[in-house]
Amino acid sequence: MRTAYSVETVRAAEGELMARLPEGALMQRAAAGLAAACARLLIRRRGRVYGARIVLLVGPGDNGGDALYAGARLARRGAGVTAVPMDPARMHAGGLAALRAAGGRVEEAVPARADLVLDGLLGIGGKGGLRPAAAALAERLPHGAPVVAVDLPSGVDADTGEVAGPAVTAEVTVAFGAYKPGLLIDPGATLAGALHLVDIGLSLDAPDVEVLQHADVARLLPVPAPSSDKYRRGVVGVVAGSAQYPGAAVLAVAGALRGGAGAVRYVGPAAAADAVLARFPETLIGRGRVQAWVVGPGLGDGRAGEVAELLAQDVPVLVDADGLRGLDAGALRDRSAPTLLTPHAGEAAALLGTDRRAVESGRLAAVRQLAELYGAAALLKGSTTLVAAGGGPVRVNPTGTGWLATAGSGDVLSGLAGALLAAGLSAADAGAVGAYLHGLAGRRAASGAPMTAQEIAQALPEAWRDVRRG
Numbered sequence: 001m002r003t004a005y006s007v008e009t010v011r012a013a014e015g016e017l018m019a020r021l022p023e024g025a026l027m028q029r030a031a032a033g034l035a036a037a038c039a040r041l042l043i044r045r046r047g048r049v050y051g052a053r054i055v056l057l058v059g060p061g062d063n064g065g066d067a068l069y070a071g072a073r074l075a076r077r078g079a080g081v082t083a084v085p086m087d088p089a090r091m092h093a094g095g096l097a098a099l100r101a102a103g104g105r106v107e108e109a110v111p112a113r114a115d116l117v118l119d120g121l122l123g124i125g126g127k128g129g130l131r132p133a134a135a136a137l138a139e140r141l142p143h144g145a146p147v148v149a150v151d152l153p154s155g156v157d158a159d160t161g162e163v164a165g166p167a168v169t170a171e172v173t174v175a176f177g178a179y180k181p182g183l184l185i186d187p188g189a190t191l192a193g194a195l196h197l198v199d200i201g202l203s204l205d206a207p208d209v210e211v212l213q214h215a216d217v218a219r220l221l222p223v224p225a226p227s228s229d230k231y232r233r234g235v236v237g238v239v240a241g242s243a244q245y246p247g248a249a250v251l252a253v254a255g256a257l258r259g260g261a262g263a264v265r266y267v268g269p270a271a272a273a274d275a276v277l278a279r280f281p282e283t284l285i286g287r288g289r290v291q292a293w294v295v296g297p298g299l300g301d302g303r304a305g306e307v308a309e310l311l312a313q314d315v316p317v318l319v320d321a322d323g324l325r326g327l328d329a330g331a332l333r334d335r336s337a338p339t340l341l342t343p344h345a346g347e348a349a350a351l352l353g354t355d356r357r358a359v360e361s362g363r364l365a366a367v368r369q370l371a372e373l374y375g376a377a378a379l380l381k382g383s384t385t386l387v388a389a390g391g392g393p394v395r396v397n398p399t400g401t402g403w404l405a406t407a408g409s410g411d412v413l414s415g416l417a418g419a420l421l422a423a424g425l426s427a428a429d430a431g432a433v434g435a436y437l438h439g440l441a442g443r444r445a446a447s448g449a450p451m452t453a454q455e456i457a458q459a460l461p462e463a464w465r466d467v468r469r470g
């Protein structure tokens with residue numbers, strides 16, 4: 001499991017530790033780890049540190065200080081180090097003295113060529129979009145040189161991953177003490193590149209964000225015992241599709257059948273039921289006992305009553321797509337069985353009474369608000385899918401791919417996550433595991449080319465095997 005902590009939490013832990021250590025000790029730990037990571041990258045690329053041309057982009061705060069001290073360490077190993085300040089009048093004094101003592105230089109213009117750039121413009125003290133002086137440096141990087149971001153790519157919001165305006169794109173980000181949420185959530189996650197953590201001795205408790213990895217997902221997967229029968233493995237009921245959208249029913253059932261359900265029960269109009277049976281003759285048709293309901297994909301208008309009726313049952317329910325229209329937050333909060341809502345940004349905006357842009361530019365806050373307002377687990381789809389529940393850490397799904405944004409992909413996910421709910425996973429686990437498997441299946445099905453939602457469903461067994469193999 002990879003975890004991330006908010007700036008507020010990191011600052012508090014930093015304050016506690018600093019009070020017990022000599023001044024500057026933490027920055028030296030950070031700079032030593034940073035210099036070591038840079039040296040590894042240079043050795044991988046060009047065989048040695050000696051003779052490398054290194055450019056430091058230096059902001060006015062401690063992030064710039066880290067870059068200067070790391071630059072000094074690399075200069076002592078024979079690199080040619082040039083610091084370019086954002087504001088020549090504001091540079092970390094100790095760091096600057098150390099760099100100069102090690103033979104480094106300060107210049108106002110970014111050199112045209114370099115073997116490595118350290119982005120030490122802004123770290124966790126950055127606020128809002130880059131101001132002009134910082135933006136000018138971020139946009140004038142030496143062509144083709146790999147960038148190592150110091151703690152955070154400058155221009156990325158540490159707590160949310162939001163990017164307002166220009167930002168640095170890093171090959172590697174070296175984070176100090178803890179990952180910040182913005183390194184794990186897009187668009188920040190994409191700009192951060194490969195992540196490397198330097199332990200500086202912070203003690204931290206509950207994370208604000210976490211990212212499941214294969215081993216975490218493998219532990220949560222429902223695996224049938226020898227004594228299992230189909231009812232113990234969980235029957236998932238799918239209320240989806242309409243005469244107008246029979247395909248949504250087929251895709252949700254496809255996802256559910258490959259989500260580990262013992263059986264899938266389909267409830268819907270005859271035209272859609274025929275389409276489901278033609279494709280999956282093993283489907284049970286009509287109402288009956290289930291361990292979880294999936295309701296919403298392709299329902300069309302005028303079926304809010306059916307949704308409310310399912311939510312009145314004391315059974316786990318996943319609500320998606322058309323089922324999300326006009327949900328009664330009070331009724332949901334009163335439920336005692338698990339509920340999982342799976343909106344995309346537009347649906348989330350309607351649920352929160354805001355607009356789509358507000359959700360997209362503040363996805364972490366939006367998914368937390370959804371979970372709180374509706375007293376449910378919320379899965380917000382997007383380039384990084386987020387799952388929130390009950391004030392716990394928000395789960396960030398790491399397996400997405402742009403190819404997943406294809407018609408019907410969400411229908412497959414709803415069936416899949418519904419089957420996991422029926423197998424007894426909590427709503428948050430069902431959402432996180434569902435998104436993880438769905439993303440892996442998408443990557444397998446696409447492998448660099450467009451794919452269809454049916455192909456995502458077909459690749460799900462391979463995704464299970466991948467996860468179980470570890």
Ligand SMILES: NC(=O)C1=CN([C@@H]2O[C@H](COP(=O)(O)OP(=O)(O)OC[C@H]3O[C@@H](n4cnc5c(N)ncnc54)[C@H](OP(=O)(O)O)[C@@H]3O)[C@@H](O)[C@H]2O)[C@@H](O)CC1
Nearest residue numbers: 014027060061062063122123124125126127129130131151
């Ligand atoms: N946490 C830890 O344990 C450790 C932390 N360490 C390091 O400290 C870093 C945090 O340092 P920090 O607090 O000095 O803030 P930092 O990121 O350098 O930026 C502040 C400066 O930027 C400016 N500024 C702000 N926004 C801006 C914008 N949009 N565009 C342009 N400028 C902007 C702001 O200007 P002001 O608002 O004051 O005018 C201020 O001068 C952290 O990321 C890590 O690298 C390690 O050394 C050791 C352990």
Ligand SMILES: [K+]
Nearest residue numbers: 119122150152
């Ligand atoms: K930085």
